[in-house]
Amino acid sequence: MPLPERYTSADGAALDSMIGAAKATLGSDVFILGHHYQRDEVMRWADARGDSFGLSRIAAGQSDAAYIVFCGVHFMAESADVLTGDHQQVLLPDLNAGCSMADMADIDQVEEAWDELGRVIDVERLIPVTYMNSAASLKAFVGRHGGAVCTSSNARAVLTWALDRAAGRGERVLFFPDQHLGRNTGFELGYGADDMRVWNPRLALGGLSDREVKESTLLLWKGHCSVHQRFRPAHVSAFRAEYPDGIVMVHPECAHDVVSMGDVTGSTDAIIKAVAAAPSGSVIGVATEIHLVNRLNNESPDKTVVCLDPLVCPCSTMSRIDPQHLAWVLEGLVEGEVRNRIVVDPETTEWAKVALERMLAIT
Numbered sequence: 001m002p003l004p005e006r007y008t009s010a011d012g013a014a015l016d017s018m019i020g021a022a023k024a025t026l027g028s029d030v031f032i033l034g035h036h037y038q039r040d041e042v043m044r045w046a047d048a049r050g051d052s053f054g055l056s057r058i059a060a061g062q063s064d065a066a067y068i069v070f071c072g073v074h075f076m077a078e079s080a081d082v083l084t085g086d087h088q089q090v091l092l093p094d095l096n097a098g099c100s101m102a103d104m105a106d107i108d109q110v111e112e113a114w115d116e117l118g119r120v121i122d123v124e125r126l127i128p129v130t131y132m133n134s135a136a137s138l139k140a141f142v143g144r145h146g147g148a149v150c151t152s153s154n155a156r157a158v159l160t161w162a163l164d165r166a167a168g169r170g171e172r173v174l175f176f177p178d179q180h181l182g183r184n185t186g187f188e189l190g191y192g193a194d195d196m197r198v199w200n201p202r203l204a205l206g207g208l209s210d211r212e213v214k215e216s217t218l219l220l221w222k223g224h225c226s227v228h229q230r231f232r233p234a235h236v237s238a239f240r241a242e243y244p245d246g247i248v249m250v251h252p253e254c255a256h257d258v259v260s261m262g263d264v265t266g267s268t269d270a271i272i273k274a275v276a277a278a279p280s281g282s283v284i285g286v287a288t289e290i291h292l293v294n295r296l297n298n299e300s301p302d303k304t305v306v307c308l309d310p311l312v313c314p315c316s317t318m319s320r321i322d323p324q325h326l327a328w329v330l331e332g333l334v335e336g337e338v339r340n341r342i343v344v345d346p347e348t349t350e351w352a353k354v355a356l357e358r359m360l361a362i363t
């Protein structure tokens, strides 16, 4: 449904005054969360900024506000709904703000993969781990089957937990939906390429032989982020040729050949901290979404922060959240109308919460 003209025809100043006035009227009833990839015109209104892990923690601890307005993407708002109390409602300003990576694994495909694997290995010893970038139904699946959620900032801790045989957990992990985060973390933990196999949900038994499944430790779902997969080793080489003393920072959703050439690998929050810690005068090449890279450059006047791919596009779904939609949901709340509420059903909530709380307890 298109937004009313009041919002579509308003200029930046008019939208700012609508948002500011609505926020002031709502006071502590509303809490706005902003993911690091949001544009500045939205981010300036966030009561808290964070990466997906940080925001899920903040949502879990934010019990006062009746309304959480999530400036991020759909899976993040679902997680916030799971982690907040029954007296709270979560709103996503534009329901089209999804995540193409999250859409690469759906519950039917995962259930089917589980059944197929059950014909080859003992799934009691298979631990499912889902990246935060997944639907609540997948988090619930993971919760029901003894696994946990992870984010890019804690994937190592969660995989270590999942493969802790001494604690009687798994001998094998099914990791979805991002093969790159799974592979990068597997290498970090000392596993070799042969210990990790890509599970292609379009092929019988994921395109693997029985033997390959049996010999694997990590089964990596064939999913990826189209923003991060654009970065190539040639981008790192070109940056290093231009700035021999430059520092390269890479998000772990990038392919391993890019990650392996970086100086720092980490979540959006880890990249922000590493930029802050870099010496004054540093030139830093970053492989992640462009809004964050530009903000880092603007907020670090003593450093130069550039995107490693000069042609990188913004995350188009994150960009769906704009001041127009933010003004529309906030003014709705002032008028007593809850717009674009994200609701996860009770049974899914129960099990997704188990998986999310396991993650919060591990890290």
Ligand code: 13P
Binding pocket: 050, 051, 052, 053, 133, 151, 152, 153, 225, 253, 266, 267, 268, 269
């Ligand atoms: P972070 O976990 O670093 O916030 O990343 C989330 C995301 O969607 C990256 O593409």
Ligand code: SF4
Binding pocket: 073, 098, 099, 100, 101, 102, 133, 225, 226, 227, 228, 253, 289, 315, 316, 317, 318
């Ligand atoms: Fe999804 Fe990639 Fe956008 Fe992150 S950057 S929300 S993984 S599409």
